[in-house]
Amino acid sequence: METKNIMIVGVGGQGTLLASKLLGRLLLTRNYDIKVSEVHGMSQRGGSVVTYVRYGEKVYSPIIDKGEADFILSFELLEAARAAEWLRPDVGTLITNTQQINPMPVITGAVNYPEDLLGKLKTLGLKVDALDALSLAQEAGSSRAVNLVLLGRLSNYFRDFTEEEWMTAIEQSVPEKFLEMNKKAFHLGRIA
Amino acid sequence: MKKLLLGNEAVARGLYEAGCGFVSSYPGTPSTEITEAAAKYDEIYAEWAPNEKVAMEAAFGASLSGTRSFCGMKHVGLNVAADPLFTLSYTGVNAGMIIAVADDAGMHSSQNEQDSRHYAIAAKLPMFEPSDSSEGLEFTRLAYELSEEYDTPVLMKMCTRVAHSQSVVELGERAEIARKPYEKNVMKWVMMPGMAKKRHPIVEERTRRLVEFAENSWVNRVENGSDHSMGIITSSTSYQYVKEVCGDRFPVLKLGMINPLPEQKIRDFAASVEKLVVVEELDGIIETHCRSLGLEVCGKEVFPLIDEFSQNLVAEKLGQPKHAGKKLDESLPARPPVMCAGCPHRGLFYTLKKLNLTVLGDIGCYTLGAAAPLSAIDTTICMGASVSGIHGYNKASNEANAGKTVAVIGDSTFMHSGVTGLINIAYNESNSTVIILDNSITGMTGHQQNPTTGINLKGDPAGKINLEKLCESIGIQSIRVIDPYNLKECEDVIKEELAKECASVIISRRPCALLKYVKHPGPIAVNRDKCVGCKSCMKVGCPAISMKDGKAIIDNTLCTGCRVCTQLCKVNAIG
Ligand SMILES: Cc1ncc(C[n+]2csc(CCOP(=O)(O)OP(=O)(O)O)c2C)c(N)n1
């Protein structure tokens, strides 16, 4: 089997690491070779963060390069635009939260947040699947559950994993206290 | 059992399986998780030391006592620990000792891009270089055997992409290693000139024997290829990129041990291919070795000395097809890291900017005070350099700058190497003002405990250094404590201390906003009827505040209610 590439992008503090850990656990239940490349340190303080998840028969590189991602799971719109170049032309799918988080150069007024990024991404000819994950997360009980909403959406593209298998991976990845809320967030993303 | 582990966690697993009993480290991205993961094993005593030199010497002491030991650090940490490193090469070890050093090609979280492999060559120590988690575990186990057999500390070189990538490892059992009793032996352990002179030849002989090991060990392996028009020598993460691009086409000599390098193995490999290429990140160390063997080789004239590699880069340089994607035709705003909403450092840096001071900075979350709009920091070099630097700056300018300059340093950084600089200020008497940003944690590297927090790495109560008493005992005459959320207090106290004709320390004290025990009052909002859109509140660079339709708006998912912005609003619109 050809190596599959999932790239997760967002803003430091949004919970992207949990999403990649959860995917890793899910994939480990099948006999795949897996590499999950994380970001620790400085950029976790509100900077752009990128995590790579790769699986297949034999995975060498821990990272995903431009033009290689089968899926991009983006937690924020500007980060989706930044990552778009990493998508595989024609076959890749960009799943993105429509939430906009202003980076400091926008906050200070040095530059503007780009207009109509979704439209521009679609004009590029990319397959874009956009959803308001923040509202769904809040509906589930916490704005911090954006990661589970997005994973729920992603799960639609991975139908060979049953909902039960996803649930097991969720149980292994989130604290007991927040389990129900996170399951709900996943579900809302999955049916959205 | 199979498990997905980070490279760093796999090294920790290797420590556990090899019977390591003592770990002492200082945090530093990308090395930190080795020690954090090691601390989760009950069988391993693990601690945060105040700095890397202390950690390495503590690990040496443990080895001397007969326990397999470990210390870990980032590349620049090895600069701090270089002194013991070079002489431990002479003494060797009692029980096995491993020193992990994690480089950061690409500078994801570092102030320079140095290549630590030079240290292995300079200190004449064996160095392993795993290329994924599974090798991280295996090499660590092997490193203890090598350490004891060849009587040497062993370096384990990590890099960001190996340290922070999870891959599949097969877990083993812990080996129970009997303690090796300590025996007095001044010829081995006391490095006075007379003894050291006798040890140096032993080091050279050890290197000769280690070259033999490198010739024969499985860690340096040839992977055959179908096309001998080119052969590639590589290691670490570069190996992964090469395999990703070329698969099994070209023969590859994959080096797992980077010092000392084999000679015959490389000659034989070179003879089996038409063109020899070396793929290595940062400096041309393997390449230089090949040239010293008289081999013709392609390396740094093609591959960059700068930044980390990737499969596309390697493909391009090797003349292989690479991938490309579609890009938006506009430049996108960058998203640099920022201090968190509610960060205690923010109010202090706002005040320093307002007072227009020259600020000698240091390393930590507070270094983000250099970025716009706070733009309050003038220098950042290495840990401790703020406190040592302000002394030279003030002395050399005959104190002409004394009322206009401060040094800022975090609590962990102060413990690491700020305190020695402060002793210099007290001893050689400069009129310097040092601000210790005491947020009760080592923030930047992901919240590790330190000697000022009263908690140890395992989460248990521990000794707690009292900063006020420490500064007082050094001889600092004026010591003040301020709350950085209180802007008026910050400004008044800084002005007062700058006006004094003596050295002073201001402790800006409030715990990091991300600590679990910190209870925040909760989000506040802008009264849009009152807001006049003057943007005064924007001067603190809080990620929770932005402008919408000409008025300020606070993101209630980010705001903690620290009320620093409230104090800036002239029309009382925030509350
Ligand atoms: C010699 C050295 N060791 C380790 C590091 C990694 N490092 C960067 S900042 C930092 C500590 C920051 O803690 P603190 O001073 O308390 O400031 P905070 O981040 O909490 O604001 C560390 C360990 C380094 N840069 N240099």
Ligand code: SF4
């Ligand atoms: S982690 Fe703590 S110290 Fe660092 S920026 Fe955030 S609040 Fe400030």
